Amino acid sequence: DTAVSQTPKYLVTQMGNDKSIKCEQNLGHDTMYWYKQDSKKFLKIMFSYNNKELIINETVPNRFSPKSPDKAHLNLHINSLELGDSAVYFCASSQGIGFLTGLTYGYTFGSGTRLTVV
Amino acid sequence: TQLLEQSPQFLSIQEGENLTVYCNSSSVFSSLQWYRQEPGEGPVLLVTVVTGGEVKKLKRLTFQFGDARKDSSLHITAAQPGDTGLYLCAGDDAGNNRKLIWGLGTSLAVNP
Numbered sequence: 001d002t003a004v005s006q007t008p009k010y011l012v013t014q015m016g017n018d019k020s021i022k023c024e025q026n027l028g029h030d031t032m033y034w035y036k037q038d039s040k041k042f043l044k045i046m047f048s049y050n051n052k053e054l055i056i057n058e059t060v061p062n063r064f065s066p067k068s069p070d071k072a073h074l075n076l077h078i079n080s081l082e083l084g085d086s087a088v089y090f091c092a093s094s095q096g097i098g099f100l101t102g103l104t105y106g107y108t109f110g111s112g113t114r115l116t117v118v
Numbered sequence: 119t120q121l122l123e124q125s126p127q128f129l130s131i132q133e134g135e136n137l138t139v140y141c142n143s144s145s146v147f148s149s150l151q152w153y154r155q156e157p158g159e160g161p162v163l164l165v166t167v168v169t170g171g172e173v174k175k176l177k178r179l180t181f182q183f184g185d186a187r188k189d190s191s192l193h194i195t196a197a198q199p200g201d202t203g204l205y206l207c208a209g210d211d212a213g214n215n216r217k218l219i220w221g222l223g224t225s226l227a228v229n230p
Contacts, residue, residue, distance in 0.1 A: 004160075041204060042121075043161070043220045056217075090160050106151050109160030 003027070006091045006110035013081055014118055021076045021113045023091030031055075032074040033107065034066060035090040043090070049074050081117045088112045122207055122221035130227040134196055139224040141207035142189045147219075148210040150190050152181055155204040155223070197228045 006023040013019050025032060033056075034046040047066045048056035054066065063079040074091060092107040123142045131137055141150070149168045153161035165174050167183035167190060174181045178201075180193040194201055204225050208218040 041155075041206075041223050041225075043206070043208075045217060092160070106153075106163035106166055107161075109162070111159050 004091055004093050004108050004110040006089075006113055008113060009111065010114050010116075012116045012118065015081055015083060017081050018077070018079045019081060019115070020078070021089055021091075021115075023074045023076070023110060025072055025091075025093040025108070027093055027095070027108060029093035029095045029108070030071055031094045032068065032071075033092040033094075034074065034076050035092060035109075037088045037090060037112070039087070047074075047076075078115075081115075083117050086115055086117045088114050122209055122219055124205075124207060124221035124224050126224060127222070128225050128227075130229065131197055133198055133228055133230050135228075136193070136195050137197055137226070138191055138193045139205055139226070140189065140191050141209075141221055143209060143219070144188065145209070145211050145219070146187050148187075150183060150187075150207060150209045151218070152190070152192055153206040153208065155206060156202075161204075161206055194226075197226075199228045199230050202226060202228050 004025045011019060031050045033048045036044050036046055046058055046060045049068045051071045052068045065077045066074060068074045090112050091110040094107050095105050125140045149166055151166045152164045154164055155161040165176055165181045167174060167181055170185045170187045172183045178195045182191050190207055204223040206223045207221045211219045
């Protein structure tokens with residue numbers, strides 16, 4: 001199936017731990033994103049990568065570090081997890097070159113990773 | 119953080135009823151997208167509207183972009199339980215570093 005897939009689906013961890021979320025898309029899209037959805041369902045963009053190059057880096061604690069080994073993968077590593085990091089994290093992609101493509105063509109989202117920090 | 123205002127926040131209706139949900143802002147948008155998000159899943163793009171006054175139809179769903187491109191509506195005819203989900207609108211605010219501005223969504227429950 002063509003899709004954006006992310007793992008794991010659920011992640012429960014203790015404060016202070018380091019964890020990673022992986023994302024892969026087989027749609028041939030050039031631009032990938034990480035979004036955070038809080039308990040009120042508000043979606044906030046965190047990062048955007050265009051063909052392995054970081055193009056959007058919102059005001060996100062530097063404990064969050066994205067890594068893109070190739071244009072089909074965008075992983076998210078989180079250091080020293082805090083209670084406030086609990087949320088659902090979505091990976092997404094859009095076709096074309098540049099972050100503006102998401103504005104024109106829309107985004108394809110993964111099914112999310114529910115992170116719970118205890 | 120700028121938001122799109124969506125109303126109503128929650129809506130519970132019976133199968134077969136019609137409904138309209140709204141997405142409003144004081145800003146002008148170059149384009150606006152509608153998504154549906156089901157529990158445990160990511161948002162799925164339904165439509166993008168670009169031109170003021172534009173109307174797009176997707177089966178029983180009718181999307182309209184306001185003439186001034188500040189607002190949009192989604193009308194569902196004869197709602198079905200499969201329409202249940204969170205409906206999100208997101209606008210391209212050309213003056214805000216070209217980012218999507220998201221609403222908080224309308225949570226729709228269609229009861230059989």
